Amino acid sequence: MGEHHPLRTPEEAHALALAVGDAMWARDRASRELGMRLVDVGAGTAVLEMTVREDMLNGHDICHGGFIFTLADSAFAYSCNSYNLVTVASGCSIDFLAPARKGDVLTAHAHERSASGRTGVYDIEVSNQRGEKVALFRGKSYRIKGHVVEDRPAAAAE
Numbered sequence: 001m002g003e004h005h006p007l008r009t010p011e012e013a014h015a016l017a018l019a020v021g022d023a024m025w026a027r028d029r030a031s032r033e034l035g036m037r038l039v040d041v042g043a044g045t046a047v048l049e050m051t052v053r054e055d056m057l058n059g060h061d062i063c064h065g066g067f068i069f070t071l072a073d074s075a076f077a078y079s080c081n082s083y084n085l086v087t088v089a090s091g092c093s094i095d096f097l098a099p100a101r102k103g104d105v106l107t108a109h110a111h112e113r114s115a116s117g118r119t120g121v122y123d124i125e126v127s128n129q130r131g132e133k134v135a136l137f138r139g140k141s142y143r144i145k146g147h148v149v150e151d152r153p154a155a156a157a158e
Contacts, residue, residue, distance in 0.1 A: 013043040017082035020148045021046070024081060031074045034067065038078065044112030044122075046078035052104045063100035065135075072124040072137035075108035079122050080139070086146040087120070092139040098132055105129040108137075118143040 008016070021041030025032070031048070039047040050071045058064040072094060080087040100106055106126055114121040124137040 010043075013083075016084055017041045017043050017045075020082055020084050021078055023149045024078060028074070030070070034070065036071060036074060039107070041078050041082055043082055044079055044115065046075045046082065046108075046110040048075045048078065048108045048110075050106050050108075052100050052102055052106065054102055057102055060099075061101075063102075063104070063106075065094075065096055068096065068100060068106065068126055068135050069094050069137070071106055071108045072110075072126050072135060073139070075110035075124050076122050076137065076139035076141075079110035079112060079124075080120055080141040081148055084147050084149060085143050086148060087141045087143045090119070090140045090142040092137060094135055094137045096135050098128075098134050100128060100134050104134075106134060115141075 018041055021038055025038050034050060035053065036048050036050045039049055048071060052063045056063050056067045073092065076089065076092065106128055108124050108126045110122055110124040112120060112122050120141040122139045122141060124139065125133060126135040126137065127133050
């Protein structure tokens, strides 16, 4: 964690992660249209929330797993791009642990487990407003070329 920018202070890394999160959020129509909220972004971490709406329910009157997957996948994207190095998914899996129902507020907490070279592994836990675990998601990332935002040293940004 933090291997991508070993010379950054924790404060600089957090400020960069926030700037990257804001820039991505401005372009992230899918997450916004699903009603997600970007709660926090840090170096290798992210927290997103989503309220389960009626149009997200499946034939069993519970939240369609694809919406839970999408929430976790969005948290994964924000956490693995937080170093301002454009990063995409190379694979992911999800385990559904409990149903989510209409009105539930789901929170996805993403944490970097490993980052080395161009690859990373991130775990995302999705829970409801009662703290009950709804799903566990693991994403594998691959860094490609480019930056999300112009990466300026903190002194030059002031």
